Amino acid sequence: MKAMTIRIAPSILSADFCNLERDLKAISNADLVHVDVMDHHFVPNLTLGEPIVKRICEVTELPVDVHLMIEDPDRWAPEYAKLGAASVSFHMGAAHAPVRLARQLREMGCQACYAVRPAEPVEPIFDILDEFDMILIMTVEPGFGGQKFLTNQMAKVRRLRDEITRRGLGTHIQVDGGVSPSTATTVAAAGADVLVAGSAVYGAASPVAAIDAIRERAQGAYRD
Ligand code: DX5
Ligand code: ZN
Numbered sequence: 001m002k003a004m005t006i007r008i009a010p011s012i013l014s015a016d017f018c019n020l021e022r023d024l025k026a027i028s029n030a031d032l033v034h035v036d037v038m039d040h041h042f043v044p045n046l047t048l049g050e051p052i053v054k055r056i057c058e059v060t061e062l063p064v065d066v067h068l069m070i071e072d073p074d075r076w077a078p079e080y081a082k083l084g085a086a087s088v089s090f091h092m093g094a095a096h097a098p099v100r101l102a103r104q105l106r107e108m109g110c111q112a113c114y115a116v117r118p119a120e121p122v123e124p125i126f127d128i129l130d131e132f133d134m135i136l137i138m139t140v141e142p143g144f145g146g147q148k149f150l151t152n153q154m155a156k157v158r159r160l161r162d163e164i165t166r167r168g169l170g171t172h173i174q175v176d177g178g179v180s181p182s183t184a185t186t187v188a189a190a191g192a193d194v195l196v197a198g199s200a201v202y203g204a205a206s207p208v209a210a211i212d213a214i215r216e217r218a219q220g221a222y223r224d
Contacts (some may be wrong), residue, residue, distance in 0.1 A: 004193040005143070006218045007031035007067050008211050009174070009197030013047065013058075013145045014219065020052075024060045026207045032065040034176070034196045039073045040072035041142035042094050050079055051203075057084035067115065067176065067196075070094065074101050082109035089113035089136045092120050102131040117142060118150055120159050129171060134194065135160060140177030141186070145198040149178025154190040161191025165224055181213040188218035 015023035023074035024033060035053055040046040055066050063086030068077055073090035074097055080088050088105055092114060095101055102112035107192055111133035116122055127134060137157050140147040157173060164171045175192040180200035187195060197214055204210035 004172075004222060004224055006188060006203055007118050007172075007213050008218075009034040009194060009196045010201040010207065010211065011036055011067075011145065011196050012175070012202075014080055014196075014198035015200035016121045017048075021058065021059055021150065023202065024056065024062075026212060027201065029211050030062055030201075030209050032194070034060045034065045034067060034198075035085075037070060037080075038143065041071045042091065043069045047067075050083060053080060053085065053136055054083045063087070065089070066115075068094075068134070072096075076083065077101055077186055078104055078108060085110055087111035087113050087134060087136070089115045091115045091117065091142075092125075093117055099128055099131050100205045102128075106133075110170040113178075115142075116156070118153055122156050125160075126163055129163065129167070129169060131140070132171060134172040134174050136138050136174040137192070138174055138177055139175050139179065139183075142177075146203075149180075149183045149186075151186065156187060157187065157190035157192050161224060164191075181210070181217050184214045185221035186219040188220075188222040191224060192218075 010027045011034040013036045038045045038047040065087045066080045066085040067089045105112040113134040115136035173192045174194035175187045176196035193204040201210045
C-alpha cells in the first residue's frame with residue numbers, strides 16, 4: 001500500500017459568488033477546488049451550472065473537482081468533463097448506470113467519483129470499486145454549507161479504507177461536510193485522504209492558514 005498524501009479541497013459554496021476570481025486566488029495553497037452543483041431537485045438548493053464551471057476551469061490553476069448534487073447525472077456529468085473538470089462526483093442516489101457513467105468519464109480523461117449520502121451504505125460499492133478513482137463519503141446531508149459534522153459516518157470511512165487496503169487499490173476517499181481543523185484529525189484517522197472544507201476555509205480570517213491547519217492536522221492523524 002503506497003502512502004497517501006492528504007489533499008485539501010476548499011468548497012467555493014462558501015465563497016463570494018460575486019468575487020469568485022478573487023476567492024479562487026485566495027486558496028492558492030489548496031490541492032483542488034471543490035465546486036458544488038445543485039439543481040433544486042436532488043437537493044433543496046440551487047447553485048451554479050456549466051457556464052460558471054467553464055469560467056472557473058479557465059481561471060484557476062487548481063484541478064477542478066465538480067460535485068454534482070443533481071438528478072440524471074448520466075446525462076450531465078460528461079458535460080462537466082468536457083469543460084475541463086479534473087474529477088466529477090455523482091451520487092449513488094441519482095445515477096441510473098453508475099458503471100457506464102464512470103467508464104465514460106474515465107475515457108474522457110476525467111476522474112470518476114461516486115458519492116454516498118449519510119443513510120446510504122458503502123458495501124454495495126465494493127463489487128464496483130475499481131471503476132472509481134475516488135469515493136465521496138458525505139459527512140452532512142448534501143445541500144448546504146456550514147452544517148454540523150456527522151461523526152457517525154466514520155465507521156463507513158474505516159470499512160471502506162479497510163477494503164481498499166485489503167485489495168491493494170489506490171482509490172481515494174473524500175469526505176465532505178463539517179470538515180475543519182478540529183474534525184480533520186477524526187476523518188484522516190478513519191482513512192480519508194481528500195478533505196473538502198467550505199465554511200472552515202472561507203469563514204476564516206486567512207483561508208491559506210486554514211487550509212494549512214487542516215492539512216497539517218490530517219497528515220499527522222492519517223492511517224491506512
Ligand atoms: C454540501 C456541499 C459541501 C459544502 C461543505 O452539500 O457538498 O461541499 O460546501 O461545506 P462545509 O465545509 O461548510 O460543511
Ligand atoms: Zn460538496
